Amino acid sequence: MTESQKLMPGPEHAAAQERDGIASGQRTDDLMAGLAEAWRTVLEVDEIEEESHFFELGGHSMLAALLISHCERAIGTVIPLKLVFDHPVFKDFVAAVEQADGLAGSLLPPLEPMGLDRAPLSVQQGEYLALERMLGVPSVNNMLAVVEVGARMDADALRSALDAVVRRHPALRTALRTQDGEDMQVIVPLDDVPPVPCTETDLGTLPPERRRAALRNRIMREHLKPFDMATGVMLRCQLFRNADAPDVLALHLHHAVCDGNCVGVVLDDLAAACVGRELPTADPEEPGHLDYCQWQRENEREMVETSGSHWRSVVRELAAVASTSVGPAARLRTSFDRSTAWLPASASRRLRTWAAAEGLTEFSTLGAATALAVGRVLKRTTAGLGMLLDNRSHPGLERTVGSFALSSLMPVRLDGALTSREFISQVQESHLEARRWTQLPLDVLLVDPADEVGVTPSDLIDVVVDFEYVYRMNRPGRLPLHVGVDLREMLRAPVLGPRRTVTATIQEDDRFALTVEHVDDPGERETAHALLAAAIESLAFFADAPDETVGRMADA
Numbered sequence: 001m002t003e004s005q006k007l008m009p010g011p012e013h014a015a016a017q018e019r020d021g022i023a024s025g026q027r028t029d030d031l032m033a034g035l036a037e038a039w040r041t042v043l044e045v046d047e048i049e050e051e052s053h054f055f056e057l058g059g060h061s062m063l064a065a066l067l068i069s070h071c072e073r074a075i076g077t078v079i080p081l082k083l084v085f086d087h088p089v090f091k092d093f094v095a096a097v098e099q100a101d102g103l104a105g106s107l108l109p110p111l112e113p114m115g116l117d118r119a120p121l122s123v124q125q126g127e128y129l130a131l132e133r134m135l136g137v138p139s140v141n142n143m144l145a146v147v148e149v150g151a152r153m154d155a156d157a158l159r160s161a162l163d164a165v166v167r168r169h170p171a172l173r174t175a176l177r178t179q180d181g182e183d184m185q186v187i188v189p190l191d192d193v194p195p196v197p198c199t200e201t202d203l204g205t206l207p208p209e210r211r212r213a214a215l216r217n218r219i220m221r222e223h224l225k226p227f228d229m230a231t232g233v234m235l236r237c238q239l240f241r242n243a244d245a246p247d248v249l250a251l252h253l254h255h256a257v258c259d260g261n262c263v264g265v266v267l268d269d270l271a272a273a274c275v276g277r278e279l280p281t282a283d284p285e286e287p288g289h290l291d292y293c294q295w296q297r298e299n300e301r302e303m304v305e306t307s308g309s310h311w312r313s314v315v316r317e318l319a320a321v322a323s324t325s326v327g328p329a330a331r332l333r334t335s336f337d338r339s340t341a342w343l344p345a346s347a348s349r350r351l352r353t354w355a356a357a358e359g360l361t362e363f364s365t366l367g368a369a370t371a372l373a374v375g376r377v378l379k380r381t382t383a384g385l386g387m388l389l390d391n392r393s394h395p396g397l398e399r400t401v402g403s404f405a406l407s408s409l410m411p412v413r414l415d416g417a418l419t420s421r422e423f424i425s426q427v428q429e430s431h432l433e434a435r436r437w438t439q440l441p442l443d444v445l446l447v448d449p450a451d452e453v454g455v456t457p458s459d460l461i462d463v464v465v466d467f468e469y470v471y472r473m474n475r476p477g478r479l480p481l482h483v484g485v486d487l488r489e490m491l492r493a494p495v496l497g498p499r500r501t502v503t504a505t506i507q508e509d510d511r512f513a514l515t516v517e518h519v520d521d522p523g524e525r526e527t528a529h530a531l532l533a534a535a536i537e538s539l540a541f542f543a544d545a546p547d548e549t550v551g552r553m554a555d556a
Helices: 003-007 011-043 061-075 082-086 090-100 123-135 155-168 208-223 260-273 289-298 300-319 345-357 362-378 420-436 442-453 522-544 550-554
Strands: 118-120 142-149 174-179 182-187 198-202 235-241 248-254 336-343 382-389 406-413 463-467 500-506 512-519
Touching: 011 061, 011 090, 061 082, 061 420, 082 090, 082 420, 118 289, 123 182, 123 289, 142 208, 142 260, 155 198, 155 235, 155 260, 182 289, 208 235, 208 248, 248 260, 289 300, 300 382, 300 406, 300 420, 300 442, 336 345, 336 522, 345 362, 345 420, 345 512, 345 522, 362 382, 362 406, 362 420, 362 463, 362 500, 362 522, 382 420, 406 420, 406 442, 420 522, 500 522, 512 522
Parallel strands: 198 235, 382 463, 463 500
Antiparallel strands: 118 182, 142 248, 174 182, 235 248, 336 512, 382 406, 500 512
């Protein structure tokens, strides 16, 4: 047999190649089907096509983390989060997942349903209760959601709907109790759940000029009332009749069982239940809030250990440029002021169009603009940006009410040699890296690294950035609710928070609204207003100069 004959494939080899090709094609089809179902579920769309673009269909950074978890469950392997941002078109995402299959290892066991009716507090919940006890202010963790009702509200239907929502979400009927010296949470059995407290007030009897003040005062008094956490109902409601104006609903919740992103789920279910729609029962095959708390506590030590090198690096980098002039007394924030500025709709559209086409999120754009503002106003070479994370990225938790919110921190190097699109991309990479290592509250993750260099975590944060996505509550077949009532300017309850926070939203007219909240003192007010103006200027620069170096903006 000649050498060439030895290299010629025989019929058995050809058959094997054909079989392998069929098997490979089948695997690709199965992969595509599983990923398409994950995309449909997370984006809430009926169809996903090869050219479907994740961000053009309403995706953002929080949904990206949830999408990855759904994809991982669908195909049984771990996927790097950055694939969504690097490959936002569905067919490209499928190809990237196929290539990356098996390359990433899981650091933690998956969150599974355990059928729990009691569990230890999560780390977040423990911090909330410790804060209440330290300050002696039981209402410090009370949350408030105020909405207008687009139809005449039936009070009896409202009360029935509130009870239905509490029955649907175990977290809202969870009692926090001390057993054998340990704080625990216990789901109250359905038969033992008391009705949700709900009051009705007619403001129409008052002169029109006094109604807003009366609304504010009544909401404020209810907001300051502590919850009886041992009874297991962490929800109260106020209904205000407003003559010929829309009725107003005020929902009061406790942060230990609900966070800001979960409020949207509560409102959406309430809007459905108010028109008689039956709410689905909790799926026993999906994890719940207590499962998350138990899972977090079981893996807490491993989370700290595996993320330690990342957070030590972050702390050392930011400690080298941070200002530690904020004294301990100043860290107790008792009053805040707010100011808002807007990026015009035309500039907002230009910026969001080119950024979305490259898989750059609105949050990353906001972070980049705020970092440049920090550099200009605070004279930093590296900005320390705090972030708020939803952390409901485990499959099954997206419609679950609970306390999942975490804060994180990323350093942003202010390198003037980068173009706008390169700089925003760098911020996005830092954001994804921070998300990867944030499964616990920031104070827990940073306590040891910060002690090593003699700083506190708050010393490292120049500004907290947050992007608020408008929750879609006006859906067909539900009571129309409108987030059109903003009482934040009138609520001045004592709170503990960062020195300054920049929050962005996209308005209905496409304007980019930027609000800065800051400690209410003259020096901080001047700094915060300068940061707000510089951030708006940076966004306008990004919109018009994606390929210009940010050094031009930073030196302006």
